[in-house]
Amino acid sequence: MPDPALSPHTASQPQRVIAEAAVLENVALCREHFRLRVFTDPFPQAAPGQFVHISAATPDNLPYATFDWSPGRTPDLQAWSQSSAAPFLRRAFSIAGCRREGEAARIEVIYRVVGKATEWMASLKPNDKLSVLGPLGNRFPIIEMKRAAWLIAGGVGLPPMLWLAEVLNQARKTTIAFCGAQSKDLLPLTVDPRSAPSPTAKNATLSAAEFSRSNVPIVLSTDDGTIGFHGHVGNAMSAFHNANPLDHNDLVIYACGPEAMLQFVADFSTRHKIECYLCMERAMACGMGTCQSCVVPIRDATDPDGWRYQLCCTDGPIFEAGSIIWDK
Ligand SMILES: Cc1cc2nc3c(=O)[nH]c(=O)nc-3n(C[C@H](O)[C@H](O)[C@H](O)COP(=O)(O)OP(=O)(O)OC[C@H]3O[C@@H](n4cnc5c(N)ncnc54)[C@H](O)[C@@H]3O)c2cc1C
Ligand code: FES
Known part of the structure; x- marks a missing residue:
């Protein structure tokens, strides 16, 4: 069970959306870091520690829809991936700031250019569109008793x-x-x-x-x-x-x-x-608990082995430090 103290959601709150976002600003902060600010409508309530999963796929630019998915055909994802400036899979970025405007939000991420997705992100200009899935993951708990x-x-x-x-x-x-x-x-x-x-x-x-x-x-x-x-x-x-x-x-x-x-x-x-x-920023594919690619070994006294895997994307990315097993 995820720790309820780290959970950002209540039963009545929508948990996440896939929304088309418009670039407001994309500026260099230093040699390899950029700040990207986007307007996303709608965007549910979020909290520090949560992240967004970003992709180039918007309704106007849906690479998935152009593939032939009919029975017996295998879309050539590799060829598409090589020909496209943007990657096929989404990439995870922590939310660095969030300003609400009713149901919508201005979201900020800061990214370091390290590969295909972040190179594509660095090319974005104001009014360009991208797809934002989020908010994902849990949050940093604010401990009332501690000053x-x-x-x-x-x-x-x-x-x-x-x-x-x-x-x-x-x-x-x-x-x-x-x-x-x-x-x-x-x-x-x-x-x-x-x-x-x-x-x-x-x-x-x-x-x-x-x-x-x-x-x-x-x-x-x-x-x-x-x-x-x-x-x-x-x-x-x-x-x-x-x-x-x-x-x-x-x-x-x-x-x-x-x-x-x-x-x-x-x-x-x-x-x-x-x-x-x-x-914990484990490499992620789906970001939503499906692919099992982002496991973190966590101590668990209720498990016969004394530990079990949790998912960084849905149980985390925030974990209590003493619960993590580092040498597995
Ligand atoms: C929850 C979460 C929050 C993140 N927040 C931020 C953020 O705020 N800013 C930011 O710049 N990056 C963040 N990252 C890392 C970011 O997702 C990767 O840098 C991004 O996927 C790189 O994509 P790319 O296609 O440009 O590079 P790729 O070609 O995918 O990777 C380039 C290099 O970076 C390495 N890499 C990829 N993902 C990770 C990762 N998660 N941890 C360590 N190395 C990685 C690869 O192994 C490879 O060596 C976060 C990751 C997670 C899981
Ligand atoms: S990224 Fe797919 S399960 Fe976590």
């Missing part, structure tokens, strides 16, 4: 943290974001030159516009030391922790990024007995 939150974002783990920071600010939590990138030119944040990021990671500053509008100071780190702390974001978090004693019972950690980083954060939170939730 402090740390957001740990590595690389393209940053987008869901921007929306989470906004919601935590509305819930009056004292939040700090730890943001790591390989290098300064791969950091999709607007760093304020008047407020230099701490190279020792002992202080958090209101140095990135995207977080300071949610009153969230940040600690920056880069693997090559071109800005902020020199090292990975987990070590920046540890350095800050050593310099700033705090009540572990009053803190929740939320993290998203590469799995090695997530495992580091999970070990840290277990060692210090801090409540912690991780956003």
Whole structure:
């Protein structure tokens, strides 16, 4: 059973739609990251941690419909895939921001160009159409009893943290974001030159516009030391922790990024007995619990083996850190 505390839906709410979306904006943020803002009508209520599945297929551009699906014929998907600029399968992107307009919404995603889909996304212009399936997955829980939150974002783990920071600010939590990138030119944040990021990671500053509008100071780190702390974001978090004693019972950690980083954060939170939730970005095909391609091994005392697989797309992508088995 998925953890009900992580579930975003009630019985009366529509869960997800496939909607045609119109591009409002698609801008470069740094060397390989873009922000895509789309208008989607309708779009059900969503929460930070949830994601959308994006494809080029709209009613005007339905590659599936042009295939010959009659009995005995096998559509040549490979040939279509090679001839098309857009991929056949949808791709998953965390929702980085969502502004409601009645039943519709303006949705923001931040993506790094790594392959066919993201190259196609980088070519989109205002008023271009795409298909958005969502919102999918569960959400980051907001823990009422706890007053402090740390957001740990590595690389393209940053987008869901921007929306989470906004919601935590509305819930009056004292939040700090730890943001790591390989290098300064791969950091999709607007760093304020008047407020230099701490190279020792002992202080958090209101140095990135995207977080300071949610009153969230940040600690920056880069693997090559071109800005902020020199090292990975987990070590920046540890350095800050050593310099700033705090009540572990009053803190929740939320993290998203590469799995090695997530495992580091999970070990840290277990060692210090801090409540912690991780956003797992497993490679996905259907995004809706059908293809079984996105399994995550999870501890389960009720199972005779003590664990079982859960699906990242429907049971996750948010999992409680201590429940994940990393070495299976
Ligand atoms: C729930 C979820 C949320 C995500 N949110 C974001 C986001 O906000 N921004 C963003 O840029 N990306 C995000 N991703 C990853 C994104 O889906 C992939 O980068 C995308 O599918 C790449 O498509 P492509 O065709 O451009 O590249 P592909 O040709 O499909 O892949 C290029 C390279 O990226 C690797 N890759 C593909 N998917 C993943 C993945 N899930 N994790 C790690 N490596 C992967 C491939 O192995 C390959 O090496 C998310 C993934 C999931 C599952
Ligand atoms: S992506 Fe198909 S089951 Fe998760």
